[in-house]
Amino acid sequence: MTRxxxxxxxxxxxxxxxxxxxxxxxxxxxxxxxxxxSPTDIVAKAPAPGQRVRLGGLVTEGxxxxxxxxxxxxxxxDGNATIKVGYRGILPDLFREGQGVVTEGVLEPDGSFAxxxxxxxxxxxxxxxxxxxxxxxxxxxxxxxxxxxxxxxQ
Amino acid sequence: MIAExxxxxxxxxxxxxxxxSTVPFVGALREDGRLTAIAxxxxxxxxxxxxxxxxxxxxxxxxxxFSLLNVVENSHSxxxxxxxxxxxxxNHEGSMLLWVLILALFGALVAAFGANLPDRLKAMVLAVQAxxxxxxxxxxxxxxxxxxxxxxxxxxxxxLNPVLQDIGLAVHPPLLYLGYVGCSISFAFAVAALIDGRxxxxxxxxxxxxxxxxxxxxxxxxxxxxxxxxxxxxxxGFWFWDPVENASxxxxxxxxxxxxxxxxxxxxxxxxxxTILLAILAFSLSLIGTFLVRSGVLTSVHAFASDPTRGxxxxxxxxxxxxxxxxxxxxxxxxxxPGGIFAPISRxxxxxxxxxxxxxxxxxxxxxxxxxxxxxxxxxxxISVGAPFYNLTxxxxxxxxxxxxxxxxxLAWKRGDFGAAAQRLMFAFAVALLVAAVGAWLAxxxxxxxxxxxxIGAWMIAGAVSEFAYRVKIGSxxxxxxxxxxxxxxxxxYGTTLAHAGVGIMVLGIVAATTWATETILTMxxxxxxxxxxxxxxxxxxxxxxxxxxxxxxxxxTVREGGTIVAVMEPSKRRFSTREMETTEAAIRTFALxxxxxxxxxxxxxxxxxxxxxxKPLVTLIWxxxxxxxxxxxxxxxxxxxxxxxxxPARRAAAAPAE
Numbered sequence: 104m105t106r107x108x109x110x111x112x113x114x115x116x117x118x119x120x121x122x123x124x125x126x127x128x129x130x131x132x133x134x135x136x137x138x139x140x141s142p143t144d145i146v147a148k149a150p151a152p153g154q155r156v157r158l159g160g161l162v163t164e165g166x167x168x169x170x171x172x173x174x175x176x177x178x179x180x181d182g183n184a185t186i187k188v189g190y191r192g193i194l195p196d197l198f199r200e201g202q203g204v205v206t207e208g209v210l211e212p213d214g215s216f217a218x219x220x221x222x223x224x225x226x227x228x229x230x231x232x233x234x235x236x237x238x239x240x241x242x243x244x245x246x247x248x249x250x251x252x253x254x255x256x257q
Numbered sequence: 258m259i260a261e262x263x264x265x266x267x268x269x270x271x272x273x274x275x276x277x278s279t280v281p282f283v284g285a286l287r288e289d290g291r292l293t294a295i296a297x298x299x300x301x302x303x304x305x306x307x308x309x310x311x312x313x314x315x316x317x318x319x320x321x322x323f324s325l326l327n328v329v330e331n332s333h334s335x336x337x338x339x340x341x342x343x344x345x346x347x348n349h350e351g352s353m354l355l356w357v358l359i360l361a362l363f364g365a366l367v368a369a370f371g372a373n374l375p376d377r378l379k380a381m382v383l384a385v386q387a388x389x390x391x392x393x394x395x396x397x398x399x400x401x402x403x404x405x406x407x408x409x410x411x412x413x414x415x416x417l418n419p420v421l422q423d424i425g426l427a428v429h430p431p432l433l434y435l436g437y438v439g440c441s442i443s444f445a446f447a448v449a450a451l452i453d454g455r456x457x458x459x460x461x462x463x464x465x466x467x468x469x470x471x472x473x474x475x476x477x478x479x480x481x482x483x484x485x486x487x488x489x490x491x492x493x494g495f496w497f498w499d500p501v502e503n504a505s506x507x508x509x510x511x512x513x514x515x516x517x518x519x520x521x522x523x524x525x526x527x528x529x530x531x532t533i534l535l536a537i538l539a540f541s542l543s544l545i546g547t548f549l550v551r552s553g554v555l556t557s558v559h560a561f562a563s564d565p566t567r568g569x570x571x572x573x574x575x576x577x578x579x580x581x582x583x584x585x586x587x588x589x590x591x592x593x594x595p596g597g598i599f600a601p602i603s604r605x606x607x608x609x610x611x612x613x614x615x616x617x618x619x620x621x622x623x624x625x626x627x628x629x630x631x632x633x634x635x636x637x638x639x640i641s642v643g644a645p646f647y648n649l650t651x652x653x654x655x656x657x658x659x660x661x662x663x664x665x666x667x668l669a670w671k672r673g674d675f676g677a678a679a680q681r682l683m684f685a686f687a688v689a690l691l692v693a694a695v696g697a698w699l700a701x702x703x704x705x706x707x708x709x710x711x712x713i714g715a716w717m718i719a720g721a722v723s724e725f726a727y728r729v730k731i732g733s734x735x736x737x738x739x740x741x742x743x744x745x746x747x748x749x750x751y752g753t754t755l756a757h758a759g760v761g762i763m764v765l766g767i768v769a770a771t772t773w774a775t776e777t778i779l780t781m782x783x784x785x786x787x788x789x790x791x792x793x794x795x796x797x798x799x800x801x802x803x804x805x806x807x808x809x810x811x812x813x814x815t816v817r818e819g820g821t822i823v824a825v826m827e828p829s830k831r832r833f834s835t836r837e838m839e840t841t842e843a844a845i846r847t848f849a850l851x852x853x854x855x856x857x858x859x860x861x862x863x864x865x866x867x868x869x870x871x872x873k874p875l876v877t878l879i880w881x882x883x884x885x886x887x888x889x890x891x892x893x894x895x896x897x898x899x900x901x902x903x904x905x906p907a908r909r910a911a912a913a914p915a916e
Contacts, residue, residue: 139639
């Protein structure tokens with residue numbers, strides 16, 4: 104092989120791998136990402152059937168119902184709209200009524216949300232950032248309501 | 258008083274860092290030996306001063322000095338001593354101070370162990386290191402000062418986040434920071450080389466041990482973090498493709514690439530410019546990782562005590578160093594003597610392929626981590642990029658890399674013989690097929706991809722062993738001769754074998770634990786029994802207990818196999834009184850390499866509890882693999898070739914400034 108051929112082989116290989124990587128990334132970005140929605144978003148524009156989305160908001164007070172087989176049902180609200188959520192499994196330690204939550208799953212045809220993942224951030228404020236922003240948009244966010252007592256966060 | 262001492266020591270450390278940033282640098286530019294000679298002294302003094310500051314903060318935590326705001330916010334007098342100490346870095350301010358301490362430690366280590374470095378290069382490296390130190394000490398002092406007093410001081414603190422009250426906090430952040438910050442050394446070497454406009458194989462030899470050390474700590478730090486999340490978060494997951502995890506994976510990928518390209522540079526005097534770029538990128542990604550975690554711009558399950566207002570400061574540091582280094586690279590890289598070009602089928606060719614795949618894989622992780630930020634800034638849409646994205650992008654790029662890894666060490670430098678290497682790997686290939694077949698038989702079929710996965714794991718382990726067997730000529734020469742050869746092998750060769758086998762071990766664990774794990778969720782009452790695989794698990798009863806700063810409700814389970822008791826497992830729900838926060842402590846029992854994992858949900862008033870039971874086959878391999886990899890790194894680090902003074906090409910370099 105001449106020097107030129109060797110150089111071209113290397114450049115060709117690097118280019119090919121990068122092109123494959125770029126192609127995969129572009130495809131995955133259109134197909135494999137999950138959008139975050141507030142209940143208002145979902146009521147306004149329901150996601151396509153079977154499309155995975157994240158639903159975040161506050162767990163409605165008094166909505167939590169536990170089934171015998173480990174299934175749970177609760178509602179997620181942003182003060183404007185409310186969506187019923189069904190989930191089977193163990194809720195995170197930080198899951199509480201009236202607190203912020205993010206769930207991931209698909210919207211059922213009956214308008215309820217079938218979650219397969221429930222996230223509660225292990226943060227001292229129990230408030231996922233998306234939820235806080237969504238609540239601020241709906242005007243139901245009171246700053247500092249969840250801050251640890253006495254913490255000087257000003 | 259002691260806190261003020263610490264505060265003052267930190268200010269002095271800043272002064273020392275500023276001196277170290279300028280005087281040795283000017284000395285190096287003017288070739289003035291008197292000026293460059295102070296660099297090691299300032300580096301060691303700076304380390305001692307930051308050490309005093311850090312010790313003062315630890316002291317404040319140990320004695321629960323609630324006149325310090327930082328201690329009030331993150332500690333409690335009833336906390337066990339271990340968590341008082343580790344709580345020092347369980348918060349933003351303390352963890353940044355730890356970051357600075359480790360940065361200063363690496364500077365001091367360069368000063369102490371850099372005896373074989375030319376004075377000029379050493380001065381330049383320490384000066385660049387001090388630029389970073391100055392920026393971060395300034396950051397701590399101006400925005401994240403842990404020594405601020407609060408008046409009047411409260412009687413009691415707010416306690417540390419219960420999730421962090423764990424031995425994992427003692428191990429994971431220091432290891433991870435040693436890895437992150439260790440990358441600053443190769444960065445400093447790269448910038449020094451660019452300013453100097455001179456780079457040779459000797460440079461690669463000096464940089465490699467530092468990169469290796471950083472890589473080792475990063476490997477262990479990530480693995481420890483993964484295990485901690487696995488047992489503490491109670492979901493039984495070991496990797497979530499969470500932005501904070503990605504933040505540590507990106508520099509790891511870059512450091513791994515750097516480690517391999519530096520070998521090419523050292524042995525063949527090629528890939529120089531690329532190696533410099535990787536050294537800059539590895540630390541840049543560490544800085545980006547620090548920024549992502551510390552600024553709170555990302556939503557993560559692992560982020561603690563982040564504060565967006567400080568993000569701007571870190572962002573400024575980030576732009577200054579990454580932008581500055583890349584600008585310098587753009588300006589000076591052309592001036593560096595280009596390296597040779599070489600045959601695609603050769604050891605160096607294989608190492609280049611490794612680099613191409615590793616950087617492409619790193620790029621997909623970067624895109625996946627940063628794209629949500631960019632998209633939100635532009636369109637306002639909030640998205641999460643999770644496992645499905647990485648399964649489609651990261652995995653297809655890593656699999657070919659894993660497949661070719663065993664070939665690399667079997668190819669000769671300059672001109673390799675692919676056919677001969679393939680022949681030597683026939684045994685490994687047979688082992689891989691056999692393992693996949695046995696796996697299929699044991700699991701009764703199973704997804705084809707998973708069988709391919711365990712085949713790949715076995716291929717890597719057997720490939721590493723084959724390479725070792727070939728080197729010592731097992732079978733073709735008498736055993737005594739093989740042993741003599743084994744004793745004569747450089748330690749770096751053992752390191753390579755172990756590290757590559759470690760990757761294979763990890764792959765086996767990941768594939769087995771994700772494919773064949775079982776999950777059982779049910780509601781149990783005392784006396785109830787459930788069957789998981791070949792074992793039965795009985796809920797015996799509840800045992801309320803109290804500790805210094807929490808009450809816990811322990812649920813006792815007895816695990817039986819064929820009627821005999823094999824384990825008693827006690828997961829619990831803990832309630833921490835100060836923060837009114839509840840945590841779940843999962844119970845984990847290891848059987849051979851697999852684990853039984855029992856976690857609790859809510860305990861109802863009727864005495865029924867939701868129980869989640871996982872059976873995770875071969876899951877321990879996921880963390881055992883990285884330990885083996887790091888062990889390989891350690892053995893390689895002890896190779897005397899890395900410590901012995903300047904190799905031949907360096908004589909030219911050393912001849913000029915021989916102060």
